[in-house]
Amino acid sequence: MSPLVVLTVLLVAAYLGTFLFGGRLIRGRGLASGAEFLVLGFLAGPEMLGLVGPELLAAFRPLTLVAIGWVALEVGLEYGFLGQRRIPLGHLALGILGGLATAALVAAALGGLLHWLDPAAGPFLRSREHLLLAAGAGIALAETTRHVVRWAVERHGAAGPLTGVLLGVTDADDLVPLVGAGLLFALFPAGPAPWVQGPGGWLGVTAVLGAVLGVVGAVLLGRDFRSNTLWGVLFGTSLMAVGMAARLDLAAVAVAFAMGLALALTSRHRARIREAAASIERPVLLPTLLIAGASIDLSSHPGLPLLAAAAIGARLTGKWLEGLALLAGSPATRRAGPLLGLGLASSGAVSVTVGLAFALRFPGPIGSTILALAAAAAVAGEFIGPAALRASLRRAGELPEPAPAEAEAAATRP
């Protein structure tokens, strides 16, 4: 396939994304994780039909970087808020701790398995490759996609205290993969710089670069809102953030996330900025998922099936435990039952984006394996998460029992 055709396909995907996000008639079509686009990309990629080859994927690398940066920027702009309302600190903490616990469980499971598969590499998680793979997959699989709860609200009319808690928690845990990517990338910088000391220094550069560009954006947008300046400033700052991060071999997703946070905190036009950025979230996301799917390399690691099973198992365990912690810590969730955590099994945009960031930064077995694991978790989560979430919400009385006809239709729908 020529680059032109691929570009056309990506634009069509972006176009579809616009309607999936904004069109009333077909609002809510598709899966919360976007796994169908991931699978479509995989089918078109070198592993299956070969319509998109590795050279084309390499040619689209800059565009892919920009796209994952935009996804992270959008998360940063919205982080800590549900619309105009702040997420309570308790929910933020629960989400972050839950994400960290899941990341640690996944990393430990993968570390153990890697040690078992390749004992010659040295003690547990001591080799650079094992540490990067296990920790990278851990953070990539830590989140629950925000869309799964949002769509339960929009599509099924879920409402109530449990829904509120879950909305906050699923928003909050996005911090773990994005900041975690910043930390892991900082362990492997582009080269020595006289004024940066160690990983901590590079992590500082990641945060400062994002924050500075966020503040620059806020200064440029100024006091009075000018719609014709907005896109120039948003594109300019986000492209600089992503481009500089790529040049320094830092995590573009972490820099863009920090930039989004700083911009939202310092600009008086944050609502307008969020609205504008969100308007192109889906048009950016769907082509990104296609590219991510096409980039999956099944031969990236000889033990990939085992690794995937271990990662997904550990993730489900982590989410189940997170659910138990929610039951213990939040009175609003008590009626949801012990399987509440499985309702958080859906991963999606952020997870795959971070996986793709690793694949771009660490081309070869490590990056490809992390991406494959993130994709596998997104697909697996789609079979468990939405149904378990609906069941929990029903048990909590926040989602009405479906009428028989609706139940039949719902059974055929994810």
Place this chain on the structure above:
Amino acid sequence: MSAAAHAKKGIAARLAEAAVLAALFALMYGVTRLFPGIHGGIGTIAAVGFLLLAGTLTCSLLEPFGLPHLTGYLLAGVVAGPHLLSLVDHQAVVDLTPVNGLALSLIALAGGAELRLPMLRQNLRSLSWATLVQNSLGLALVTAVFVAARPLVAFARDLPTAALVGVALLWGVLALTRSPSAVMGVLAQTRASGPLTNFTVGFVMTSDVVVVVVLALVLTLVRPLLEPGAVLSAAAFGAVGHELLGSISVGTTLGLVLVAYLRFVGKALVLVFIAFGLVLTEVIAYLRFDWLLVFLVAGFVVQNLSRQGEKLLHAIEGTGEVVYVIFFATAGAHLDVPLLRELWPVALLFFVARALVTALSARLSGRLSDDPPLLRRWGWAGLLSQAGITLGIAASIAREFPSFGPGFGALALASVGLAELVGPILFKVALERAGEARGGEAAATDPGAAG
């Protein structure tokens, strides 16, 4: 930004902008020097972002001097470009070609949509005379100046007289090219309207067709003068006929498709524009049509054969200044400063000659068509800018005639550099003196957005 928006900005705001600009330059400088080896288009990402921000800030800082935004974008590009600070390297400038194509296609679409039939009918007499006089007198006089300046032009000094006349005629054709992007850029900023605006838009947008025809005619005539053994052949006209008719047909079809889309769907227009600009331009170029003309015609069709014209213009305006910043900042980065430094006396001579000939032709055509005094006085000012079209034609001439091509191309680059820098300023001054500039930023400012 308009005078209104400008007036609102105090010294503190200006200082903050200057500090941010300096910080961005320092940041980019530090990073590009510390980690220079970046390949595979990654360097382009930060370059585009930087040009967008630096262009926006520079134009804002130059506002108190009354300079057009385009000048700010150009200056930012020149300073950051590969010939000065090299914050944007050669590869990034090359990588940005498709983005430039996208920007130019949007500009052409907007330019076509600005050509309203009633306005054209009203200006038909002026436009007809101006087209005739500007092109015939311009070609003749600029050719004569080139021949007279022979001792100053290194690559023409030793040419035999016949060949010299041939090269001079080709230079004359270059002088006939205008810059739709510069005109649209200044108009987007000033939101000007009135007779001078209408005349300039009409003339500049239609000049693309005229130049294509004149170039074919001149190429046919000069080939025997420049290539020993070559005979007079009208084959070039077949190609031009194919290019023009094909472009008009494709443009009309595209326009009708756009009308249907605007009428029945009307959403996600930016994505549709991107598809047109990135994908369709490649297809059109592959078919050997003039994609600038295609988009002009498409815009014209939408404006004049449907009620969707304003919707289209509004959607293009919705892309904000991004299109212009990228296009002109990249053009600035493209500007070969060392070459301009080397060739500036000759380039200046040709630029002044072209300006004088344009002004003289405007006077004459204005008299012949009995134009109002305003048009006679300022009608020439919008016709001086040159940019991408000129460089494209110069590059194709350089390829066609390798014996003098490199020198010809270099002189064209230097000359266009001057026209690019001075033309928009003159046009903005003319619009302001004519009382047609209104200042757009005030209209785009949403006072209710505070907080």
